[in-house]
Amino acid sequence: MLSGFGFFCSNRLFSLRSLFTFFPKFCLRLSWKHRKASMGEAAAFFVDHLVNGQHTNGFGEDRDTTVQIGDRSYVIDGSHEGNPLFLGVQIHDKTTNKWSSPTVLGTGPKPCKGYSAIVLKQGRILVIKKGSASDDSIWFLEVDSPFVREQRKLLGREVVAWSKGVRGNAEKPIVISGPSGVGKGTLITMLMKEFPSMFGFSVSHTTRSPRCMEKNGVHYHFTDKTVMEKEINDGKFLEFASVHGNLYGTSIESVEVVTDSGKRCILDIDVQGARSVKASSLDAVFIFVCPPSMKELEDRLRARGTETEEQIQKRLRNAEAEIKAGKSSGIFEHILYNDNLEECYKNLKNLLGINDDAPVNGVEVEGISLPKEHTVTKKEDKIMIQETGEATKNDMIVLDLSSINGGAPGRTRGIVLDSVKSS
Numbered sequence: 138m139l140s141g142f143g144f145f146c147s148n149r150l151f152s153l154r155s156l157f158t159f160f161p162k163f164c165l166r167l168s169w170k171h172r173k174a175s176m177g178e179a180a181a182f183f184v185d186h187l188v189n190g191q192h193t194n195g196f197g198e199d200r201d202t203t204v205q206i207g208d209r210s211y212v213i214d215g216s217h218e219g220n221p222l223f224l225g226v227q228i229h230d231k232t233t234n235k236w237s238s239p240t241v242l243g244t245g246p247k248p249c250k251g252y253s254a255i256v257l258k259q260g261r262i263l264v265i266k267k268g269s270a271s272d273d274s275i276w277f278l279e280v281d282s283p284f285v286r287e288q289r290k291l292l293g294r295e296v297v298a299w300s301k302g303v304r305g306n307a308e309k310p311i312v313i314s315g316p317s318g319v320g321k322g323t324l325i326t327m328l329m330k331e332f333p334s335m336f337g338f339s340v341s342h343t344t345r346s347p348r349c350m351e352k353n354g355v356h357y358h359f360t361d362k363t364v365m366e367k368e369i370n371d372g373k374f375l376e377f378a379s380v381h382g383n384l385y386g387t388s389i390e391s392v393e394v395v396t397d398s399g400k401r402c403i404l405d406i407d408v409q410g411a412r413s414v415k416a417s418s419l420d421a422v423f424i425f426v427c428p429p430s431m432k433e434l435e436d437r438l439r440a441r442g443t444e445t446e447e448q449i450q451k452r453l454r455n456a457e458a459e460i461k462a463g464k465s466s467g468i469f470e471h472i473l474y475n476d477n478l479e480e481c482y483k484n485l486k487n488l489l490g491i492n493d494d495a496p497v498n499g500v501e502v503e504g505i506s507l508p509k510e511h512t513v514t515k516k517e518d519k520i521m522i523q524e525t526g527e528a529t530k531n532d533m534i535v536l537d538l539s540s541i542n543g544g545a546p547g548r549t550r551g552i553v554l555d556s557v558k559s560s
């Protein structure tokens with residue numbers, strides 16, 4: 138981990154972490170940015186002192202990769218868990234003079250040659266990348282958001298979370314629960330078939346064996362218990378539960394993948410999972426699907442022919458409790474009865490606000506293209522990105538963050554972009 142936060146200079150590895158440990162004051166005022174030009178790929182540092190969330194200095198500078206909030210410095214650089222494809226995060230606590238490596242949730246930005254890091258309200262740090270693709274230029278590192286606080290409590294250790302910045306708004310994810318064999322999968326398939334650009338399925342992980350028609354990565358990520366338990370412990374899952382004797386879970390990444398494609402995310406999860414999501418900061422629509430009768434549920438399960446008799450019996454036993462919880466727990470704001478399939482599907486579309494005359498489109502995920510060379514300044518909720526360089530027109534891009542919503546897990550929405558042409 139150390140090497141991820143160091144850089145090579147004159148064939149020697151300098152570790153920023155050890156510099157901080159031995160010379161904390163010196164390091165907070167240390168600027169390495171001018172060295173970068175001669176140093177190849179490793180990112181350079183411009184370390185500056187930010188007090189109580191206020192950015193007091195350093196804007197317009199080349200590569201701000203450390204921000205200070207209260208007594209803590211967040212160093213955003215290097216690689217994540219030895220993976221050079223993702224930016225790493227380290228925390229330095231001034232009061233104890235100790236470093237820690239937090240658990241980093243969500244898929245973070247890929248490293249690039251320069252970043253600006255800006256402290257925002259609500260426990261977020263805005264990270265603006267230089268010279269990156271439009272779908273990878275604006276990121277939020279949540280260090281004390283509600284999601285981070287909740288995950289910190291759950292995992293019992295230091296946590297930070299990445300959330301990509303996206304223009305435009307997205308509709309809430311949809312959680313669909315109901316007993317095995319009620320028709321959840323059938324209804325979801327119908328919805329995705331009719332509106333392929335609008336809905337995307339969150340592919341869960343499971344330790345159960347694949348059925349003959351099921352494809353890994355499409356219906357589920359089939360995995361084994363030890364691997365999944367480790368990933369749960371690493372904070373990779375938004376929720377998980379033991380259902381019918383197997384482990385099932387929704388990874389943060391599976392929700393991000395759907396959101397990134399501009400689609401509304403559908404989660405087919407059990408009541409325990411729905412309860413976890415309800416208690417989390419993910420704002421979703423909760424739907425419970427009921428069978429017309431237990432006899433009909435049993436017939437459907439048998440007709441599907443995917444389970445052994447023993448498994449069918451287990452699913453039927455669990456169904457009673459699930460239906461009771463689904464109807465009475467207060468988790469689900471919508472209860473659908475799947476008697477006649479077409480009718481149930483129509484009701485599902487109605488409650489999702491899809492009616493025959495309304496146009497149905499996917500949510501366009503708009504990237505944010507930034508000039509390759511720029512400086513960054515902040516004024517209240519506005520971030521000014523000024524193009525620099527002699528051969529350019531020096532236009533300015535203004536990011537208005539006053540209406541941002543969402544965040545980790547998933548994406549931060551609602552960035553309003555303005556372009557100011559230089560006269």
Ligand SMILES: Nc1nc2c(ncn2[C@@H]2O[C@H](COP(=O)(O)OP(=O)(O)O)[C@@H](O)[C@H]2O)c(=O)[nH]1
Binds near residue numbers: 378380405
């Ligand atoms: N909590 C949770 N439950 C899940 C997840 N994925 C699937 N499930 C639930 O696990 C149960 C069993 O799913 P499955 O083995 O596919 O059987 P089926 O419901 O009979 O098709 C169902 O209630 C699913 O909704 C998940 O990621 N999290």
Ligand SMILES: Nc1ncnc2c1ncn2[C@@H]1O[C@H](COP(=O)(O)OP(=O)(O)O)[C@@H](O)[C@H]1O
Binds near residue numbers: 321438
């Ligand atoms: N309204 C319905 N009437 C009759 N059969 C149905 C209906 N809805 C679904 N089915 C059938 O019931 C079986 C179970 O449905 P499925 O979608 O796999 O349930 P789940 O995903 O809830 O376990 C499937 O064979 C499906 O074709």
